[in-house]
Amino acid sequence: MQLHVIAGLILRYVLLYSRNAIRLIELVFWPVVDLMVWGFLTVFLKENTSGDFPHFITFLIGAMIFWDILFRAQQGLAISFLEDVWTRNLLNVFVAPVRPSEYIVATALVGMLRVGVTVIVLTILAAFAYAFRLWDFHFLLIPFFANLLIFGWSLGIVSVSLILRFGQAAESLGWAVPFLIQPISAVFYPVSVLPVWLQPLALALPSTHVFEGMRAVLAGNPLPQSNLLLAFGLNALYLALAAWLFALTLRNARQRGLLVKIATQ
């Protein structure tokens, strides 16, 4: 892999944000809206229920911030690819000496930058508005953070592969793919809430183990090693599968002329 190639590609996506304030606003607008909705909901529930409530508040706000890590990481890949499609730049990129792995690494790093911006904004806002201080958990949540980032990358690679295979008609998948797994990822509720037949499917996702583990940490329990190991193991498997799918789709696109078709649509 050539660093100058990756640097060039990252610069291309980062400069887009410097050229358009709306894009920067979009980066934080929806996460902030989500945080406000979930934050005020938990405040309402706190005022109208009794019992062991403070944990419930942290679950919801923490889950919302964590979900955004996965979503923004996926978006980094999917939206960067779509940017190249929309601006008809894909042809210029693919006739340049850019390896598919360099393209994926560059867009994944763009995803990481997006995650960084969003998480910083949400963490500060949650601390001020709802007294939810993510830093109170020190470094315990970082391994979960890393797992969500990796799973977001896998989903991003799958999204790019689907758009490459089905063309611009499938571009809404750039946003939809993460939401396909959200209901069974136990983001806002424990996996035990799901029907028994759905639970094995949920447990086959790294995100489920992350959110289960996150709830344990937020409840003041020690870091659940088993959740963490399962999440890392599954992530390794899904990342390998996503890379294989992308390689296969790219080869198919080259054979069927789909790369040129999507680049010049």
Added chain:
Amino acid sequence: MAASEVILEVNNLRKEFDGVVAVENLSFQLHRGEILGLLGVNGAGKTTAMNMILGLTEPTSGSIHAFGLPMPKSRIAILRRCNFCSAYAPLPSNLLVWQNLLIFSLIYGVKNRRQRTAALLELLEITPLRQRVTGHLSSGESTRVNLCKALLNSPELLMLDEPTASLDPDIADKVRKTLRRVQREDGVGMLYTSHNMRDIEEVCDRVIFIHHGQVVAEGTPQDVVRQSDHASLEEMFIDLARAGGKA
């Protein structure tokens, strides 16, 4: 500069899309410092052939070697020494000209980026466009910026897909002269497609006419016209289009 060195060799190239033959048995060689015109009506297979040479599309059969290296197996090594400019592949419209050139100079690993870019902007007479938004340029300006990007890595092989399409005669003339100068001074080999026969006669050392994916005539523009019994390349082009490939 070895004038006879073959830098691109295409042998029995064939491409079929779902039963439709786009390119059939296409073979040719391109020498260092030579400009080879690939001519044909819309749908003749020119762009498909160019896409296969660039590694965007895989051939159904046949082989492509650039600088002695096989495509697509040595895609990256080949593309480092090539570049591409098309009227239909503009640079990202939402960035400034200098930003686009910086990005591609990084991607191609250009040394002395600043000097190289400044020299090319000067050569193409577009230095004042550096700070302009790429999407706000006229087609003539946009083509020259695109050409600037295509020359950034000092390519040995340049693929030009209708580079003068939709340009006024003055700008088209400037582009042709620049290409000739680059060919002469740097020994760049070029594969050139165009529907403008004036372009072809003025720029190309040799031409290949393809129709329905097959070669129907080959030689210098003058030879091809002479052999076909037409008064000009343009007349031959029109006849070919209307007669279904029998010039």
